[in-house]
Structures are given as C-alpha cells and as structure tokens.
Amino acid sequence: MNKPIGELQDRWLRLVGVPLIAVLGNFVFFQPDNDQHQISRLTALGLSLVECVLLWEISRWGIRLARGRYPRLDQTSRRIAYQVIWFLGTTVLHRLAITYLYDITRFWGYELSVRAYWINVLVPLLFSVPIAAIYEGRYLYRQWWTTYYEAERLKKENLQSQLDSLKSQINPHFLFNSLSTLSSLVSENPRQAERFIDELASVYRYVLQTNEQPLTTLDNELQFAEAYLHLLQTRFGEGVRLDFRVEEPARPLLLPPLTLQLLLENAVKHNVALPTRPLRIQVYTEAGELVVVNNRQKKQAVVPSSQTGLRNIAAKYQLLKQPAVLVSETDEQFMVRIPLITHSQYAHSHR
Numbered sequence: 001m002n003k004p005i006g007e008l009q010d011r012w013l014r015l016v017g018v019p020l021i022a023v024l025g026n027f028v029f030f031q032p033d034n035d036q037h038q039i040s041r042l043t044a045l046g047l048s049l050v051e052c053v054l055l056w057e058i059s060r061w062g063i064r065l066a067r068g069r070y071p072r073l074d075q076t077s078r079r080i081a082y083q084v085i086w087f088l089g090t091t092v093l094h095r096l097a098i099t100y101l102y103d104i105t106r107f108w109g110y111e112l113s114v115r116a117y118w119i120n121v122l123v124p125l126l127f128s129v130p131i132a133a134i135y136e137g138r139y140l141y142r143q144w145w146t147t148y149y150e151a152e153r154l155k156k157e158n159l160q161s162q163l164d165s166l167k168s169q170i171n172p173h174f175l176f177n178s179l180s181t182l183s184s185l186v187s188e189n190p191r192q193a194e195r196f197i198d199e200l201a202s203v204y205r206y207v208l209q210t211n212e213q214p215l216t217t218l219d220n221e222l223q224f225a226e227a228y229l230h231l232l233q234t235r236f237g238e239g240v241r242l243d244f245r246v247e248e249p250a251r252p253l254l255l256p257p258l259t260l261q262l263l264l265e266n267a268v269k270h271n272v273a274l275p276t277r278p279l280r281i282q283v284y285t286e287a288g289e290l291v292v293v294n295n296r297q298k299k300q301a302v303v304p305s306s307q308t309g310l311r312n313i314a315a316k317y318q319l320l321k322q323p324a325v326l327v328s329e330t331d332e333q334f335m336v337r338i339p340l341i342t343h344s345q346y347a348h349s350h351r
Helices: 011-036 041-069 073-105 114-170 172-188 190-210 218-239 259-270 308-319 343-349
Strands: 240-245 279-286 289-295 326-329 333-339
Touching: 011 041, 011 114, 041 073, 041 114, 073 114, 114 308, 172 190, 172 218, 190 218, 218 240, 218 259, 218 279, 259 279, 259 289, 259 308, 259 333, 308 333
Parallel strands: 240 279
Antiparallel strands: 279 289, 289 333, 326 333
16 A cells, blocks of 8 residues: 655664664764773764664654645745755754753763864764755655656546547447437438538537547537537437526636536436426536536436446546535436636646
C-alpha cells in the first residue's frame, strides 16, 4: 500500500545517519581536544550520539511543519526557505545552549574557548545541510512521481471514457433503433428522414470531435443535445419532453464532453417514455451548476444498470480536482447536479 506523500519514511536514514554523523563528528572534529584533556572516547561518543539524536529529531519536526504548511510542488521554494530558517535557528540555539551548559558546569573539566563555541555550531550545520538536501530531494521526487502518475491515470481514464462514450453511441442497440426509425421514415416522410440523417451525422461528428478534448463549453453541449433530442423525439414522439432553461452567462463555462448526452441517455434508458406518460427532462443552470432532472417512471422490465455513465462523469471531476458531482433521487424524480468549471479554475487545477 502506498504511504501518504507527507510521511518522512526515513527509518533507515536515521538508523544509519545518526550513528555515522555522531562517529565522524566526534572523532574528526573533537577527538584532538578530547585526547589532549584525557576525556574518555566512549563517554565523548555516547554524548555525541545523544546530541545527534536530539538535533535530528528537532530538524525532522521542522521538515514536517514545512511540508504541512507548503505541501505542493509549486510551493517548493517557500518550503525550502522555511526549512532553511528552521535549521539555522534551531541548530544555532541548540548548539549554543548545549555548549554553554558544558562551559558553565565545566563538564569536560576545562573552560571552553570561543573557538569551541564556533566549532560546536558550525560542525552540526556542516552535516545538516546534506541531510536536509536528501530529505527534500526524496520529497520532490515522490511529488513529481505522484503528479506524473495522476496525469497518466487521468489520461487513461479519459481514454476509457472516450471508449465508453463511443460504445454508448455506436452499440448495436442504438444503431438498430436509429436505422429502424430511419427505415420507416424513408417511405412515410422522406423530408423528415433527411433531417433525421443530418441530426444523426451531427451526433456522431460531435462525439468524434469532442472526445479528443478534456473539456468543452456548455454551449457546445447544448447544441449537441438539440441534435440528440431530435433523434429521441423522432423515436418517441411526445413521449420525451425536454425543457432548457440555461442562463446566458453560463454558456461559456466548461464541463467534460458528452456529459449532457450521458445524462439524457440515462434518463431514457431507465424510464417509460410514452405520449400518454411523457418523460419530462429539465435542464437548467443554478448557482454555477448544470442541473438535469427527470420524473421517475421506471420500466416494468428492469434494465440492468452498471452506472458507468455517472461513474465516468464523477471520475473526471475528481481527477480534474473539481467539486464533486451530486446525485439525488426520490420516488418522483432523479436529479444530477454538475459543477460548471471556469477557465481560471481549470488552469489552477493543472498548475
């Protein structure tokens, strides 16, 4: 199972890094003075290990705070600046306090010089810089990989959605109904048959064109819906009644292509549509959302439903980092609320 990106996941780094820095720092920088004053190497190494653990944990705390405040990839510079200030401030204070404590208590048996203060501050900084770079480098790599993975997942989901949308239009059942309707129109009403062919061509043209785009305008969806509605009304007559009440300012707003078609198809698939019992579908905009409502009059023969259309729409909005699609139903009606996306919202979600 993948761990959250904010976790440090540094168990092995700490198990190896803390003893290594304690040993190197003690024997390379402090051992000459310790030998001169006949200080036990074991004692010096033990205290060095304790100090290293304490400073490391303080630094890890700062890393967690920085990631919590500036977690995103586009906040890297602010996150690094936060950590630099934290490391400098806490390291200097920690080392000065420890050194001063050793000095006033004469813990090592002698008075510490100014040089000793400088060494006790600079040596930990010398080690903390590369360690901090390792933490940040791993975090950036994991962020990049997560972003790349999500982009690939969105691409795959989009391709699958395109395929599902094409299947919903080019499946044998749809073609059979359309061709049957066209066959009867050719002999009974050639002019209406000609218009039916034009509208059918418009439906397929829109499907093929918009499937290459992540988003389209509500205005394009409404124009497509009119062509699709003509096909439905040719088949069902007054059995399907569609009422559009869309505000003009909402027409340039964006949504995934074929969203409206999937919702209309869903309503027709699961409900009776007869002139004596018409299926009434309302499409309107409200508070930045596209609302599609239909009266419920379920068919006696239960139509198997995988809810693929609704799932695809919801998945697109989730991957586009937009508000969720809301579905509500009662015994009398079925309602879906689709958030409409502004150009700035879409641009912000893809930074």
